[in-house]
Amino acid sequence: MQTSQQLKPPPVEEHYDTLLAPNQSYASVSAKISDIVLYPLTKTPLGWLGAFAVAAALLMLYLYSLATLFTVGIGIWGINIPVAWGFDIINFVWWIGIGHAGTLISAILLLFRQDWRTSINRAAEAMTIFAVACAGIYPLVHTGRPWLDYWFLPYPSTLGMWPQFRSPLEWDVFAISTYATVSVLFWFVGLVPDFATLRDRSQNRIAKLLYGLASLGWRGAAKHWQRYEIASLILAGLSTPLVLSVHSIISFDFAVSQLPGWHVTVFPPYFVAGAVYCGFAMVIVLMVPIRKWFGLEGLITMKHFDVMSKVMLASGMIVTYGYFGEIFYSWYSASIYEYFLIVNRTVGPYAWSYWALILFNVLIPQLLWFKRFRTNLWVLFIISIAINIGMWFERWVIIVLSLHRDFLPSSWATYTPSFYDWATYIGSFGLFFVLFLLFIRLLPMVAIFEVRDLVHKTAHKSHGAEEHGHTGA
């Protein structure tokens, strides 16, 4: 949404083999990215304002749902006994899974020295933080007496009691708060040099002051860069096992129980692969429109989408393997309860959701084997939405189908999500998009100094100079 453009911009040339459009300089990429943010608030484009209005309306719906939940109680949701976990936990796991892709792009790809992360990691990390915020609210509000949530924390209480540290639900408290904190810290550290760029390029006094404060006075001193790179590598090295441990701990919420379909040792890697799958799909869903609206085709090229699709395909195949695994375990277990799990999933009352899962998660993404579809942005966008929906169905199948029919047929029931289940879920998108729109408007959505570093590396490679060992930051 370039408000200063009066002329129609020339058609954009897409690049399939490079990560960066040619003929870019330090100054041009810095200007391109910071100009998206550095203009008066009063000139904010109508498109952004319209999107923000919709997001804010959804946020109001969210707050209304939560307020009703606190005042009336959990009964407004459709959960019952035996299906004591419904949309609350389905959406909690769904949102957290989405968040993991951002950390993977920022941290794991930094360790593997993959240059293709530079243009997308800032927005992906922002997506992570906002997704974790949406996710983290669910465990806090689903407790029934949310005003007693502080009991989760180990404080010296007058009851003389402590939390149950052996429970995965307590592990979740530590895992998610650690994940949220470390993600915010990693994101902020990455932003500091970019705040300096915004401070120095800004013409508005107040913007200069605020960005300057946020930059902590960063001046690009060589000594500081030395420590900064070390800190970034360390944070990346910490975030990688953090992602793996957090989603494994989430999977333990199910795996340490006794239910068929839950008590499965494959859950930790299967959940992590599923999170990567869903998260990359969400990154693509966000990046396809954003790069077009903000003219970033020179920085986020078709090669980025090609590589991201391959990561999605790989994680999708791991998830598919997990599905085949579950079918095998059911048969191999020689347990009628395990066996019934697959019968119930395939021909039971919720079989439509299981087959929708197979369609969205296994069948549709097979299109990604073909480069033609990986680099067609419309097809890729639709496939990514299908994967997001498919992963939602996976959480639904795991939670609802295992709970509603377990060992004792007299306890069997069904689960129907209520209006408030839907309102809370759709409202959480309001929170996510309000935060994300504010991020796009006020902060650099591409890591400026990292893209400058990429310009430097590309220029040096083409000049034949050997510059191996550049890690960037």
Place this chain on the structure above:
Amino acid sequence: MFKRTSKAAEAAPAAPATYGIMAEFSDTDEILVAAAKVRQAGYTMVEAYTPIPVHGLDDALGYKASRLPWLVLAGGLIGSSGLFGFMTWVNVVDYPMNVGGRPFFSWPAFIPITFEGMVLFSAFAAVFGLFFICGLPMPYHPVFNAPGFERASVDGFFLCIEAKDPQYDAAKAKALLTELGAKAVNEFSE
């Protein structure tokens, strides 16, 4: 960031002291060579200001390895042992609960929280240690007074020789830096 306005300079009775000389270069190769040559010439209080991290620059300027990794290790050890020790004390000493005869010191169940504690405190050490060692936040620094320094966060590669350097001589330093290919050389005050 906060530059002294000319009014403030007029109001102050004495002119502010020279901080040093700032030279601007256009790319990483030039500044690497320049930094090495300036150090070889005997200057010790030299610093470079760049928009991207430049590999080899800290070696060219003679910087030692950072203590940050040790801080992170300390943070990790404190976080993990602290939480593990705390859970052990709670479950073995303070409020042990006999649940079906299971052991009080059920250390495998303590592992996830111990691990998260290690990660959290290591991250605190990395981030707050980084800022503390670098002396950040520092909203004002004399180098912001150097002409054109706002390019240091965009595309300018600056090299500064401080006036506090024992060998400092404005004319000689200026000559050396110009000879090394600087686009602009300016003396600036604190």
